Amino acid sequence: MDALNPVIELEQIRFGYDAGKPVLNDLTFSLHEGQKVGLIGYNGSGKTTLLHLIMGLVTPSSGTIRVLGRRIETRKDFLKVRRTIGLVFQNADDQLFSPTVLEDVAFGPLNLGKTPKEARRMAMETLESLNLQGFEDRITHRLSGGEKRLVSLATVLVMQPKALLLDEPTTGLDEKARVRIAFLLNHLDISMVIVSHEYDFLKEAVPRIYSMKDGRIQYDADTGALHGHIHRHPAERHPHRL
Amino acid sequence: MIQEPFVNDTSPMQRLDPRSRILMATAFAFVVALSDLLSALLPALVVSAVLMVISGLPVRDVLKRLMVVNGFVLFLWLVVPVTFPGTPLFHLGPLTATWEGVLVSARITIKCNAILLVFIALVAVSPVATLGAALARMRVPEKIVLLLLMSYRYIFVMETEYQRLARSASVRGFRPSTSIHTYRTFAYLIGMLFVRASARAERVYAAMLCRGFSGKFHSLRDFSFSKKDGIWAVCMTGALLAIGAAEWMH
Numbered sequence: 001m002d003a004l005n006p007v008i009e010l011e012q013i014r015f016g017y018d019a020g021k022p023v024l025n026d027l028t029f030s031l032h033e034g035q036k037v038g039l040i041g042y043n044g045s046g047k048t049t050l051l052h053l054i055m056g057l058v059t060p061s062s063g064t065i066r067v068l069g070r071r072i073e074t075r076k077d078f079l080k081v082r083r084t085i086g087l088v089f090q091n092a093d094d095q096l097f098s099p100t101v102l103e104d105v106a107f108g109p110l111n112l113g114k115t116p117k118e119a120r121r122m123a124m125e126t127l128e129s130l131n132l133q134g135f136e137d138r139i140t141h142r143l144s145g146g147e148k149r150l151v152s153l154a155t156v157l158v159m160q161p162k163a164l165l166l167d168e169p170t171t172g173l174d175e176k177a178r179v180r181i182a183f184l185l186n187h188l189d190i191s192m193v194i195v196s197h198e199y200d201f202l203k204e205a206v207p208r209i210y211s212m213k214d215g216r217i218q219y220d221a222d223t224g225a226l227h228g229h230i231h232r233h234p235a236e237r238h239p240h241r242l
Numbered sequence: 243m244i245q246e247p248f249v250n251d252t253s254p255m256q257r258l259d260p261r262s263r264i265l266m267a268t269a270f271a272f273v274v275a276l277s278d279l280l281s282a283l284l285p286a287l288v289v290s291a292v293l294m295v296i297s298g299l300p301v302r303d304v305l306k307r308l309m310v311v312n313g314f315v316l317f318l319w320l321v322v323p324v325t326f327p328g329t330p331l332f333h334l335g336p337l338t339a340t341w342e343g344v345l346v347s348a349r350i351t352i353k354c355n356a357i358l359l360v361f362i363a364l365v366a367v368s369p370v371a372t373l374g375a376a377l378a379r380m381r382v383p384e385k386i387v388l389l390l391l392m393s394y395r396y397i398f399v400m401e402t403e404y405q406r407l408a409r410s411a412s413v414r415g416f417r418p419s420t421s422i423h424t425y426r427t428f429a430y431l432i433g434m435l436f437v438r439a440s441a442r443a444e445r446v447y448a449a450m451l452c453r454g455f456s457g458k459f460h461s462l463r464d465f466s467f468s469k470k471d472g473i474w475a476v477c478m479t480g481a482l483l484a485i486g487a488a489e490w491m492h
Contacts, residue, residue: 057448079456087452093399094445099371099391106462111454116462139371141398159453 004033006069007163007191008054008085013063015049023049024060025215031163031191038202039195041212047195048090050212051165055087068162083112086156090167092148093141101127101143101151102136108159126158130184146177153184164192170201179204247307248299248366255297255367259471260376263364266478271357273482273489280345282489283352289481290359297363304362311358315351322347370394375463384459396442403438407431 008031016022023046031037041047052058054065056078065072067081089095098104105123106116114122127135130150135143143151149169156164166185170178182204185192196202202209211218250256255263274286294304324334326343333339365373374391378384411427418424 052448055448055452057451079454082452082454087449089445089449089452091445094442095449097392097395097446097450099369099374099395103371103462107450107455107460108453110460110462111456111458116460116464119460120462139369141395155453 004035006030006032007035007067008193009064009066009069010050010054011064011066013053013060013065015046015053015058015060022061022215024053027063027216029217031193033162034189034191036185036192036206036208037194038206038209039193039212039217040197040199040202040209041195042197045212046215047212048167051087051167051193051195054081054085054165056081083159084161085163085165086159086161087165088152088156088167088169090171092145092152095152095155096140096143096148098140100136101132101138101140101154104140104151105136105154105158108155112159122158123154126154130154130157145172146174146180149173149177149181150184153181157188157190162191164188164190166192166194168196169194170196170198181205246366246369247303248362249369250297250299250367253297253299253367255364257470258474259465259467260368260372261380261465262467262471262475263368264373264376264380266475266482267360267364269482270360270478273485274353274356277353277485277489278349279489279492280349280352281492282485283349283356285488286485287352287356287359289485290356290363293363294359297367299362299367304359307362308355308358311354312351315347315354318350319347322350372463375461376465378459378461379463379465388459396439396446399442400435400439404431404435407434 008029010027010029013024013027013029014022015024023044027046027050029050039047039050049058053060054067056072056075067084070077072078072081096104098107102120102123105126106119109119109122110116124133124136127133130153132147132150132154135147135151138147140148140151153166153169169181169185173181178198178201182201185194185205192206194202194206199209270286270290274283277283277286294301323331323339323343324337326340326346328340328342331339331341331344368376370391371394374387374394377390378387408431411431416427418428
């Protein structure tokens with residue numbers, strides 16, 4: 001799989017919010033076409049920062065970012081990145097700002113210069129692909145937590161990104177919604193990075209999980225140690241490996 | 243929970259173009275606000291009542307809403323008649339109510355209720371989302387439309403956040419009273435609300451940027467001006483002209 005083209009490449013990234021301890025310290029990471037990766041780590045380990053860095057919402061103090069092989073430096077470069085990579089925010093209330101679901105899903109395509117008619121069609125298709133048909137006229141702030149999360153996913157998928165970044169997609173969701181999201185992500189044919197602190201969820205959603213520690217991604221992480229905490233395996237038929 | 247009690251999909255008003263409804267309600271408000279003669283204001287009140295009947299909104303709910311505004315008008319009735327100079331009407335102890343004062347109060351009451359009724363019948367039947375889109379189509383500056391839509395969207399979130407904060411204060415035994423502790427607590431609550439609002443605004447903006455937002459807001463909706471809208475616009479313009487004529491022909 002690694003022979004395929006890299007979508008995102010980070011090299012020796014350093015970043016800190018203030019002069020103190022850096023949040024990201026010489027972090028190197030790459031995501032290839034079709035690859036699905038989970039990132040697990042404690043609160044404050046820099047997971048969200050990493051995603052925001054890729055989107056250009058924060059700027060690293062040193063290091064290089066490449067997207068589709070091209071080096072990303074200026075604000076203009078990042079504008080292009082945002083059309084290639086989709087980020088699903090941790091809090092769906094931050095992502096969904098339009099009054100109705102349809103308008104929110106169509107927001108991205110309209111920004112990409114699609115006509116209202118095209119944008120509407122794309123939005124409807126995306127909603128349908130996520131089994132959300134009939135949601136288009138719902139008022140966004142009246143959706144349940146799980147519905148909000150699915151609609152946020154739709155608002156990003158409709159832009160047909162090359163890669164998807166998801167920040168804690170299961171926070172505050174019940175088991176049923178969690179299973180549904182894991183199933184969906186597992187079946188989406190797109191590269192993705194999922195950041196979470198729920199090992200069980202990551203295991204259901206992606207084939208590969210790395211841990212983040214001390215501002216770096218631990219590639220040689222001792223999976224046994226990572227796996228040492230007590231948790232359920234909802235389906236015993238899944239082999240116990242990463 | 244803040245609600246939109248008059249949004250009604252079955253109202254015949256919903257079948258009219260929201261742009262013409264907003265326009266007509268605004269024109270009506272101007273004409274009525276600028277009129278001073280009862281011979282113009284009373285017909286205006288009748289027009290607003292007729293529109294209310296056509297809109298098919300529940301009369302009780304509308305009256306309840308009117309009561310809120312008329313509560314304020316009541317204060318006017320307490321003060322204006324006895325302070326306005328003019329022909330004495332009756333004496334109330336040391337106070338003298340004047341005929342002119344009563345007239346002024348009556349005019350304000352009629353204006354206020356007529357305008358309110360028209361806005362409920364024509365504008366409040368549509369969800370804010372539709373109104374925002376209609377305003378955008380009417381070339382109202384984008385920033386104002388966005389302000390309206392965003393306030394509407396996040397007022398619910400802010401309300402829940404406030405309730406969460408207030409609840410956390412009350413479960414720790416906070417009972418509002420007239421004390422410096424109460425004032426300080428409320429100041430903290432409100433301050434925290436502002437801090438959270440600003441942090442949220444930043445996150446919402448970041449999320450918009452990630453979806454290609456570049457300052458321009460595009461609308462999905464397209465409104466069409468049908469024959470029915472034409473007939474309605476002509477009728478309403480006629481009514482407005484008649485009210486205006488009653489006022490300014492004198």
